[in-house]
Amino acid sequence: KQEVTQIPAALSVPEGENLVLNCSFTDSAIYNLQWFRQDPGKGLTSLLLIQSSQREQTSGRLNASLDKSSGRSTLYIAASQPGDSATYLCAAPTGNQFYFGTGTSLTVIP
Amino acid sequence: NAGVTQTPKFRVLKTGQSMTLLCAQDMNHEYMYWYRQDPGMGLRLIHYSVGEGTTAKGEVPDGYNVSRLKKQNFLLGLESAAPSQTSVYFCASSPLGGTLGLTGAQYFGPGTRLTVL
Numbered sequence: 001k002q003e004v005t006q007i008p009a010a011l012s013v014p015e016g017e018n019l020v021l022n023c024s025f026t027d028s029a030i031y032n033l034q035w036f037r038q039d040p041g042k043g044l045t046s047l048l049l050i051q052s053s054q055r056e057q058t059s060g061r062l063n064a065s066l067d068k069s070s071g072r073s074t075l076y077i078a079a080s081q082p083g084d085s086a087t088y089l090c091a092a093p094t095g096n097q098f099y100f101g102t103g104t105s106l107t108v109i110p
Numbered sequence: 111n112a113g114v115t116q117t118p119k120f121r122v123l124k125t126g127q128s129m130t131l132l133c134a135q136d137m138n139h140e141y142m143y144w145y146r147q148d149p150g151m152g153l154r155l156i157h158y159s160v161g162e163g164t165t166a167k168g169e170v171p172d173g174y175n176v177s178r179l180k181k182q183n184f185l186l187g188l189e190s191a192a193p194s195q196t197s198v199y200f201c202a203s204s205p206l207g208g209t210l211g212l213t214g215a216q217y218f219g220p221g222t223r224l225t226v227l
Contacts, residue, residue: 034215043200044218089153091216096141096160097168098204098216102152 002027002094006101013080014109021075021104023090028068030092035064035075038087038103047088048075080108112136114219116201122225123191131186131222133201140206142184143168143216144176146197153200159184160206191226198223 003026013019023033032051036044048057048064050073056065063076073090087103117132133142144156155168157176165176173195175187184203188195199222205214 032215036218043220044202046215046217049215093204093216096158096166097155098143098202100153102150 002030002092002097002099004090004092004099004101006088006090006104008104009102010105010107012107012109015080015082017080017108018076018078019080019106021077021088021106023073023075023092023101025071025073025092025099027092027094028071030068030094032093033064033066033073034091034093034098035062035073036089036091038089040086044089077106080106082108082110084108114201114203114217116199116219116222118222119220120223122227123188124227125192127191128187128189129191129224130188131199131201131224133184133186133203133219134182135184135201135203135217136182137203137205137217138181139203139214139217140181141204142178143202143204144174144184144186145200145202146170146195147200147221148197156186156199193226196224196226 005024034049035047050057050066061078066073087105089103091098091100114135143158145153154170159178162181177185201219202216204216
């Protein structure tokens with residue numbers, strides 16, 4: 001069974017800092033890896049999707065990388081802002097299911 | 111294009127009552143999923159469907175039933191609600207990426223907050 005781990009569970013940084021969130025998975029037979037953002041009391045919003053054949057994807061200040069051989073993905077957030085405060089989850093589809101990490105709760109301090 | 115919608119948004123049940131949560135998607139996606147999210151537990155898959163008329167069990171299926179009579183709808187039923195089923199329920203859908211399987215992104219509904227007293 002695929003297991004997805006996200007470290008750290010919580011992170012607090014001052015505004016303007018660059019930061020990296022980590023996601024690791026045990027089964028490299030994934031189709032892609034997807035990063036989500038979840039605000040308190042809200043649903044999941046897709047941020048980036050990296051296909052298994054790709055190494056990275058970029059959207060604005062966000063850059064996600066994927067290394068299937070090592071079972072790792074990272075989400076890089078540049079010049080963090082208070083509005084980036086949220087929980088970030090990664091998901092790896094294997095077989096017919098998506099497997100989620102428990103998320104990293106990010107707080108950006110003004 | 112509404113994406114994935116869920117009905118209702120909030121519900122309070124008494125132990126033993128039954129209810130059905132409705133999920134609808136207008137993106138013609140093959141795959142649909144029901145998750146529950148509890149503090150400290152992350153998202154756990156309850157049931158899923160890989161196409162109209164099909165359903166399969168996920169990680170935590172006990173106490174729930176599902177049906178997918180139409181491609182666009184996926185229903186989650188609680189026959190006899192228990193306090194342990196107090197949670198936030200999310201529905202999601204994903205396209206079938208041809209023979210490559212789940213190459214598409216997953217799209218989520220806004221969630222249903224259920225409290226069982």
